[in-house]
Amino acid sequence: MADVAAPAEHETTTGLPSTKLAMWLFLSSECLLFGALISTYVLYRGRSEVGPYPDEIFDIPYTSVSSFVLLASSLTMVLALSSAQRGDPGRMRLWLLATAMLGLTFVGGQVYEFTLFHEEGLTLSTNLFGTTFFVLTGFHGVHVTVGVLMLLGLVSMSWVDRLPGDGSFPVEMVGLYWHFVDIVWIVIFTVIYLIPTPRPGGA
Amino acid sequence: MATIGATRRTEPGAVRRPMATTGFWSWFTTVDHKKIGIMYGVTAIAFFLIGGIEALLIRLQLAQPDGTVLNANQYDQIFTMHGITMIFLFVMPMAAAFFNYLIPLMIGARDVAFPRLNAFSYWAFVLGGLFLYSSFFLGGAPNGGWFGYAPNSTTDPQIGMSFYALGLLITGIASTAGAVNLGVTVINMRAPGMSLFRTPVFVWMGLVVQFLLVFALPIITVGLFQLLFDRRWGTNFFNVDAGGDPILWQHMFWLFGHPEVYVLILPAFGIISEILPVFSRKPLFGYQFVVFSGIAIGFIGFGVWAHHMFAAGLGPVANTAFGVSTAIIAVPTGVKIFNWMGTMYKGDIHFTVPMLHAIGAVMMFVVGGLSGVTHAIVPSDYQQTDTYYVVAHFHYVIFGGGVFAFFGGLYYWWPKIFARRLGEGVGKLQFWLMAIGFNLTFGPQHILGLDGMIRRTFTYPESLGLGFWNLVSTVGAFLIALSVLIFLVNAIRSFRQPKGLANEDPWDARTIEWMTASPPPAHNFDEIPQVHALDEFWHRKYVEDERTGRLVPAQAGAADHTDEGPGAGHAIHLPSPSFWPLVAAAGLPILGYGVLYSWWVLGAGALVLLVGVFGWAIEPSVAEEG
Numbered sequence: 001m002a003d004v005a006a007p008a009e010h011e012t013t014t015g016l017p018s019t020k021l022a023m024w025l026f027l028s029s030e031c032l033l034f035g036a037l038i039s040t041y042v043l044y045r046g047r048s049e050v051g052p053y054p055d056e057i058f059d060i061p062y063t064s065v066s067s068f069v070l071l072a073s074s075l076t077m078v079l080a081l082s083s084a085q086r087g088d089p090g091r092m093r094l095w096l097l098a099t100a101m102l103g104l105t106f107v108g109g110q111v112y113e114f115t116l117f118h119e120e121g122l123t124l125s126t127n128l129f130g131t132t133f134f135v136l137t138g139f140h141g142v143h144v145t146v147g148v149l150m151l152l153g154l155v156s157m158s159w160v161d162r163l164p165g166d167g168s169f170p171v172e173m174v175g176l177y178w179h180f181v182d183i184v185w186i187v188i189f190t191v192i193y194l195i196p197t198p199r200p201g202g203a
Numbered sequence: 204m205a206t207i208g209a210t211r212r213t214e215p216g217a218v219r220r221p222m223a224t225t226g227f228w229s230w231f232t233t234v235d236h237k238k239i240g241i242m243y244g245v246t247a248i249a250f251f252l253i254g255g256i257e258a259l260l261i262r263l264q265l266a267q268p269d270g271t272v273l274n275a276n277q278y279d280q281i282f283t284m285h286g287i288t289m290i291f292l293f294v295m296p297m298a299a300a301f302f303n304y305l306i307p308l309m310i311g312a313r314d315v316a317f318p319r320l321n322a323f324s325y326w327a328f329v330l331g332g333l334f335l336y337s338s339f340f341l342g343g344a345p346n347g348g349w350f351g352y353a354p355n356s357t358t359d360p361q362i363g364m365s366f367y368a369l370g371l372l373i374t375g376i377a378s379t380a381g382a383v384n385l386g387v388t389v390i391n392m393r394a395p396g397m398s399l400f401r402t403p404v405f406v407w408m409g410l411v412v413q414f415l416l417v418f419a420l421p422i423i424t425v426g427l428f429q430l431l432f433d434r435r436w437g438t439n440f441f442n443v444d445a446g447g448d449p450i451l452w453q454h455m456f457w458l459f460g461h462p463e464v465y466v467l468i469l470p471a472f473g474i475i476s477e478i479l480p481v482f483s484r485k486p487l488f489g490y491q492f493v494v495f496s497g498i499a500i501g502f503i504g505f506g507v508w509a510h511h512m513f514a515a516g517l518g519p520v521a522n523t524a525f526g527v528s529t530a531i532i533a534v535p536t537g538v539k540i541f542n543w544m545g546t547m548y549k550g551d552i553h554f555t556v557p558m559l560h561a562i563g564a565v566m567m568f569v570v571g572g573l574s575g576v577t578h579a580i581v582p583s584d585y586q587q588t589d590t591y592y593v594v595a596h597f598h599y600v601i602f603g604g605g606v607f608a609f610f611g612g613l614y615y616w617w618p619k620i621f622a623r624r625l626g627e628g629v630g631k632l633q634f635w636l637m638a639i640g641f642n643l644t645f646g647p648q649h650i651l652g653l654d655g656m657i658r659r660t661f662t663y664p665e666s667l668g669l670g671f672w673n674l675v676s677t678v679g680a681f682l683i684a685l686s687v688l689i690f691l692v693n694a695i696r697s698f699r700q701p702k703g704l705a706n707e708d709p710w711d712a713r714t715i716e717w718m719t720a721s722p723p724p725a726h727n728f729d730e731i732p733q734v735h736a737l738d739e740f741w742h743r744k745y746v747e748d749e750r751t752g753r754l755v756p757a758q759a760g761a762a763d764h765t766d767e768g769p770g771a772g773h774a775i776h777l778p779s780p781s782f783w784p785l786v787a788a789a790g791l792p793i794l795g796y797g798v799l800y801s802w803w804v805l806g807a808g809a810l811v812l813l814v815g816v817f818g819w820a821i822e823p824s825v826a827e828e829g
Binding site for chain 1: 316317379382383384386387388390391392393397417418419420421422424425426428429432436437438439440445446447448451455813817820821
């Protein structure tokens with residue numbers, strides 16, 4: 001993340017730090033990115049001409065658990081920010097690590113799920129479901145991975161005392177990104193897993 | 204140099220920080236928005252020349268029936284690269300050059316909000332452009348048009364369209380980063396007293412463009428990934444055999460592509476709105492109308508994309524709706540035209556070279572705008588679609604409106620940027636040659652289109668009777684080339700002059716970028732001006748005489764600006780040079796080659812990118828003083 005480490009040093013026109021404005025602008029751009037990906041998925045929902053179909057391979061309890069893990073990471077992220085603001089860098093690092101671990105667990109779960117689906121015969125090119133499913137959830141997985149890298153970066157920079165001020169500002173910025181990625185997953189999980197997909201021909 | 208007068212010290216980073224702000228290598232590490240602006244401009248003009256040579260090849264091939272200069276495959280590559288180059292590697296970066304150089308000066312800021320991100324945008328753009336052009340040596344350039352319609356683009360056996368997808372993804376990253384940066388700069392970095400409605404129209408148009416980019420680029424990003432995945436990993440996004448729908452690509456592309464049209468033209472509107480008042484010696488007529496119509500264009504611009512797809516079979520309801528919205532967007536555009544005419548009306552018009560270009564831009568844009576309205580009428584569009592009429596239309600808009608305004612802007616701000624003036628006489632010759640050449644090139648293409656000459660065709664038989672106007676068009680194209688050559692001569696000759704202006708305010712300008720030295724010092728303003736009004740500089744120079752109502756010069760000293768003396772400007776903390784943006788940007792084309800050739804290269808690219816970003820993150824933006 002560009003200038004996350006830069007403190008809000010000079011006065012700004014709006015009074016808000018420029019980095020925060022930039023992060024919101026970037027996230028609004030990300031909304032359109034995921035909007036286009038989700039639209040594609042919805043457009044092609046139930047239009048696969050061959051199997052495997054979603055209802056044959058989804059393990060909804062399994063994905064629900066990994067979704068819960070990801071959502072829980074938002075809580076630890078908030079706790080990390082709160083520790084930073086209270087001037088407790090030790091505990092901040094602990095919560096940041098916990099957030100990163102929860103994120104990694106989610107990504108690991110996704111890798112496992114992808115492998116399983118692949119073994120059951122669903123690949124990128126099998127059908128429209130495979131194409132849109134892997135690309136949409138894959139993009140989200142990459143976003144979580146980037147978030148994990150940022151979290152680990154924060155932890156290591158805090159370790160060598162290279163964060164500006166009490167470190168709460170960069171933690172807040174990474175937090176904005178992290179919560180955004182979590183919220184997007186709620187939408188993706190609902191659209192892909194929870195809303196039943198009709199078979200072609202209305203079965 | 205971190206701080207003016209700062210001393211060098213060792214950084215806690217892994218490698219020593221580059222500190223030089225002069226010399227050849229300093230250009231690679233600079234984070235100064237003015238230097239980056241100049242680099243954007245020089246690179247964009249270089250790509251303009253390359254794209255221009257491609258245009259000449261196209262015109263040579265089409266000059267006569269059954270042309271043999273290029274074969275069909277070469278022609279496809281050349282016309283595709285012409286479009287990509289002119290849009291993504293010339294007009295967009297040229298606009299970025301003006302925005303980068305001028306926005307901080309016009310709003311009274313010391314730099315953009317994120318100087319290193321700015322450098323990253325520039326390097327990502329250059330490397331993305333070089334990546335695209337490397338395709339010529341690696342199996343063929345993109346050959347499916349700048350619009351890359353599927354399934355032609357997904358099934359083409361040549362590697363070109365993969366380069367297209369990856370190259371545009373890289374330049375898209377550059378543009379997104381630049382858009383966030385400049386948007387935040389306008390919102391958050393204005394001088395005291397500089398409310399948004401006291402910023403010049405150019406700054407407003409800049410802000411609208413950045414928002415268009417922020418919201419439009421992610422859509423094409425997704426489309427390009429889908430295209431790339433279809434080509435590289437056999438996904439089915441646009442594969443009809445598996446139930447995919449190629450029309451989805453058209454929606455993705457034009458949902459980006461139409462806002463993109465305004466990304467190309469609004470910077471020109473901004474430049475025109477700066478030049479006309481200065482040389483009419485009147486304030487811009489209806490400033491707020493111009494601003495609000497610019498914003499309206501930005502919003503409506505997202506609701507007209509399907510007028511590019513009238514012939515795709517979307518059905519009468521969709522076609523009607525998009526026809527109506529397209530007619531509506533002509534209204535705020537027309538408003539601007541009247542504002543510009545109102546500005547000139549009863550003005551004390553000075554026909555300088557920048558003014559000639561600005562007037563030329565307005566006139567050419569009106570022609571393009573009117574032919575655009577004919578496309579909004581669906582039955583009429585059925586006749587015009589995929590013919591040279593459309594080619595004529597968008598060249599009148601983007602070349603006639605955009606490029607003329609850019610040249611006007613170059614003449615106008617050249618003294619500010621280089622402290623030298625471009626020759627007026629040569630400039631007038633260049634303008635008239637370009638105006639005549641341009642109209643000879645693209646005027647006849649209306650006729651060709653209505654006579655049924657289809658677009659993108661590499662040749663045509665003699666029996667169609669299209670030879671004469673095609674020849675005229677080719678002659679015109681070479682006149683344009685001659686005028687560009689004359690501009691280059693003019694530019695080179697200007698550097699033979701000694702540096703320094705006899706008059707620091709050569710045009711009697713209105714806006715605050717002229718209140719500082721030319722070229723501006725690294726910190727832009729010795730003291731950030733306190734802004735009281737729109738056209739602040741003008742109001743400092745002139746007051747209205749209470750009895751006669753005429754403008755008279757303000758009392759001496761009121762317009763004094765560089766009054767701080769040699770000590771001024773010290774202790775201003777400027778961001779220090781950094782090579783991490785270049786390192787991070789270098790990761791992107793390596794990633795691109797990795798996608799095409801090998802997982803190992805992909806990994807290497809990711810590593811370079813990561814190293815760049817981490818080096819960047821742990822390096823303070825301003826080197827600490829020793």
